[in-house]
Amino acid sequence: MSRYFTDEHEWIDVAGEIATVGITDYAQEQLGDIVFVELPAEGAVFEKGDDAAVVESVKAASDVYAPISGEVVEANGALEDEPALVNSDPEEDGWFFKLRVADASELDGLMDEAAYKKFVASL
Amino acid sequence: MTGKDDVATLEEELPLVELPLDAWHRAKGARMVGFAGYHMPIQYEGIMAEHAWTREHAGLFDVSHMGQLGFSGEGVDEALEVLLPSDIKGLKPFRQRYSMLLDEEGGILDDLMVSRLGDGAFDGAEIYMVVNGATKYDDIGWMIEHLPDEVVMNHMDEQALLALQGPEAGDAMAALVPGTAELLFMQSGLFTWRGVPLWISRSGYTGEDGFEISVPADSVQLLADALCALPQVKPVGLGARDSLRLEAGLPLYGHDLDSRVSTIGADLGFAIQKRRREEGGFIGHARVLKELADGPGTKRVGLTIEGRLPAREGAQIYSGANLVGEVTSGGFAPTVGAPIAMGWVSLPHAALGTALEIEVRGKRIGATVAPMPFVPHRYRRAKS
Structure with a gap:
């Protein structure tokens, strides 16, 4: 399984044709206490860059974009009951949704973990 | 991710100014944002934790961006009664009142605290006013325009302002300044701490017991350190200040109040005492009279929200198909839990x-007009 990162602070785990998407530890730290996550419906089809989810912290609402194109096959229902999972475990149990990858070549432009770490350090 | 409505996006072009405690905030791990033209701490360890700490213990807020004004001179009470709809002549020494500046049409230019000084505080000025940071220069301009030459207004920008808020604020304040234990809600006094003059009022904007402390800017760090060395006290940022005041049902100027809205519509009629309502003689009186008689066209209300999705500033409020209003402040309320x-x-x-219903991202969510405060006030009043 490979993990990719975007400059919008999302992570993507790709296993076969399924990609799991969440926000990074850096992102949750910046957002602060998360109180609500609005997730996409199963079957929703996104182009890369579409608004896919909304994460609400105490202070503000922020969009989460689809990092690659694809169809939503599952959303993380655990976040409805416990949105704070995004704060406590952003890069594992706090995942947002799973996509069936439409175009694997879109992954080529994304960062690997080392590149993302370097990117965050430069902010 | 992109922030839709972060407090930082409210800021404009002007370069931000540093407050006296700027380095202190950063050393405490604050995340700084632009607010009212200043670099301000939005949070230290997190808004939820800081909010809860203030409701259970005592939070220390730096509100040095607010404008502190001193007034003196012949006829100062009469002059201020033209500018303010509140009873100034009847304001006793060391007492404070909530009031506001109104324009000719009765629109609210700012809301503020006004007190009568005593004991020679602030070089013997008679009246002390604290106005909002974002509006202070406009307020000063408006007042210069409307005050007679005999009245002198001094913008005391060499003073910092701290707020200590929470159920343990009384104990914490008394540990440094024992005399403050005697103060009741909306009373104030001049105290001395390590040779530093402090003007302390028992008031604040969180709904909790607490104090606002005017301190010379060159001593504010010493005081902030002494307060934070107490076990009851932690620094709290703007983020929790906003969620605390919203739960307390207190309006925020520039959001819940502006020059389009009136005192009566804002449900702030308590700031206009009976004599002033009847006699008038203040700018904006006609609208107050009219709205007392006929009712205001729109009213500031509290709203409870169904479900977990927050409705934020700017969200439109519907009754069936009809647009009937707009949210001016909203968010997750940590103490309410919704x-x-x-x-x-x-x-x-x-x-x-x-x-009613509120539209959030194309969806309607249920809302009900609710009494405010959402969390009961716990001011220290005289026992009846």
């Missing part, structure tokens, strides 16, 4: 218990 909002709705929809 989203709440404040907004303006047209009078027929403003009665407590009215069921």
Whole structure:
């Protein structure tokens, strides 16, 4: 399984044709206490860059974009009951949704973990 | 990710100014944002934790961006009664009142605290006023325009302002300045701490017991350190200040109040005492009279929200198909444990218990007009 990162602070785990998407530890730290996550419906089809989810912290609402194109096959229902999972475990149990990858070549432009770490350090 | 409505996006072009405690905030791990033209701490360890700490212990807020004004001179009471709708002549020494500046049409230019000084505080000025940071220069301009030459207004920008808020604020304040234990809500006094003059009022904007402390800017760090060395006290940022005041049902100027809205519509009629309502003689009186007689067109109300999705500032409020108002403050309320909002709705929809809907990202969520405060006030008043 490979993990990719975007400059919008999302992570993507790709296993076969399924990609799991969440926000990074850096992102949750910046957002602060998360109180609500609005997730996409199963079957929703996104182009890369579409608004896919909304994460609400105490202070503000922020969009989460689809990092690659694809169809939503599952959303993380655990976040409805416990949105704070995004704060406590952003890069594992706090995942947002799973996509069936439409175009694997879109992954080529994304960062690997080392590149993302370097990117965050430069902010 | 992109922030839709972060507090930082409210800021404009002007370069931000540093407050006296700027380095202190950063050393405490604050995340700084632009607010009212200043670099301000939005949070230290997190808004939820800081909010809860203030409700249970005592939070220390730096509100040095607010404008502190001193007034003196012949006829100062009469002059201020033209500018303010509140009873100034009847304001006793060391007492404080909530008031506001109104324009000719009765629109609210700012809301503020006004007190009568004593004991020679602030070089013997008679009246002390604290106005909002974002509006202070406009306020000063407006007052210069409307005050007679005999009245001198001094912008005391060499003073910092701290707020200590929470159920343990009384104990914490008394540990440094024992005399403050005697103060009741909206009373104030001049105290000395390690040779530093402190003007302390028992007031604040969180709904909790607490104090606002005017301190010379060159001593504010010493005081902030002494307060934070107490076990009851932690620094708290703007983020929690906003969620605390919203739960307390207190309006925020520039959001819940502006020059389009009136005192009566804002449900702030308590700031206009009986004599002033009857006699008038203040700028904006005609609208107050008219709205007392006929009712305001729209009213500021509290709203409880169904579900977990917060409705934020700017969200539109509906009754069926009809647009009847707009949310002016809203968010997740940590002590309530649910989203709440404040907004303006047209009078027929403003009665407590009215069921309404708020549109958030194309979806309608249920809301009900609710009494404020959302969390009971715990001010220290005289025992009856």
